[in-house]
Amino acid sequence: MARDGGNLGIVQLSDKHEGEFTLNDELIVTQLAHFAAGVIENRYWLGRAEEQRRIAESALAETRNAEKRYRRLIETAEEGIWLLDARDRTAFVNRRMAVMLGYTEEEMLGRPLLDFISEDSVPVAQQKLELRHAGEREQLELIFHRKDGTPVHTLAVCNPIFDEPGAFAGALAMVTDITARVEAEQQIKRAHETLQAVIEASPLAIFLLDTRGTVLSWNPAAERMFGWTAGEAIGNPVPFIPPSARAELEAALEIGRQGQLLNGVRRWTHPPRRFSGRHPDLERHPQERSGRS
Secondary structure, three states: OOOOOOOOOOOOOOOEEEEEEHHHHHHOOOOOOHHHHHHHHHHHHHHHHHHHHHHHHHHHHHHHHHHHHHHHHHHHOOOOOEEEEEOEEEEOOOOHHHHOOOHHHHOOOOEEEEHOOOHHHHHHHHHHHHHHHOOOEEEEEEEEEEOOOOOOEEEEEEEEOOOOOOOOOEEEEEEEHHHHHHHHHHHHHHHHHHHHHHHHHOOOOOEEEEEEEEEEEEEEHHHHHHHHOOHHHHOOOOOOOOOOHHHHHHHHHHHHHHEEEEEEEOEOOOOOOOOOOOOOOHHOOOOEEEOOO
C-alpha cells in the first residue's frame, strides 16, 4: 500500500506446514507490506527527482550556451547596443558603444542617457524618451559627445521594452556612428557653397545645363551678357541658341550624355531678348554679337 492509499503490489507469506496463520503472523505480513511499499515508493520518487534534475541541468546548460552565443553576438556587433532601465539610466552597453564614446562599459553603467547627449540634442532626446515611455519605436539621428568632448553623429533605432504586466521597463537602442558620413556631407556642402560663390562673382557668363539642354543655373554675368534673368532662363531651354544651331547643340549634349569632355569654342549669332541699356553693343548690332557656350 502506498502513502496515498493505492496498491503498489502484493506480499504473500507461505508456510510448508499445514495450519492457519495466527494474528501475529498477519501483523508481520502487514508491516512487511508497508515497509516494501515505502521502499518501492521512495525508489520511484528518487527516480523522478533524478530525471527532473537531469532535465533541469540540461535546460540550464542550454540557457548558458544561448547566453554565451547572444553575448558573443552583442560583443562582436558593429553597432553600439544600449539598454536603458525604466528611469532612462544605462543598464547595459556593449563594448562597441563604450568605445564609440570613449568610455569603458563600467563608466557608463547607471548613468542617465542625457549625460552623454550633446547639449544641442538634449531637447530632442528628452522628447524622444517620452515617446519611448508611450511605446513608440523610432529611428532618429542624435549627436552624442565623447569623453574628450568631441561630437559623435549617430543613427539610432530605439525600441521600448515592457514587462509582463505591461509597464514600461526600459528601452533598447541600436546605435550606428555616422560621423564620417555627416562630415563628408558638410565638406561637400561647403565646397558647393564656395563654388557657387565663385560662379556668382565670376565676370564670365557661366550656366549649367542638364542632359536635355534645360538651364539649371544662370549666373549674374550670364544675365548681363545675354539679357535674360536667372528666373527667366532656369527651367527652360538655352534662350540664346537660334533654331539654326539647335542641331549642333543637340550633338554637343549627346557627347556630354556619353560622358565625354566637350572642348572648344562654339559661336552663334543670337538676338538678345531685350535691350536694357546695359548692352549698347547689342542694341547697335543685335545680329552681329557672338555668344559662347
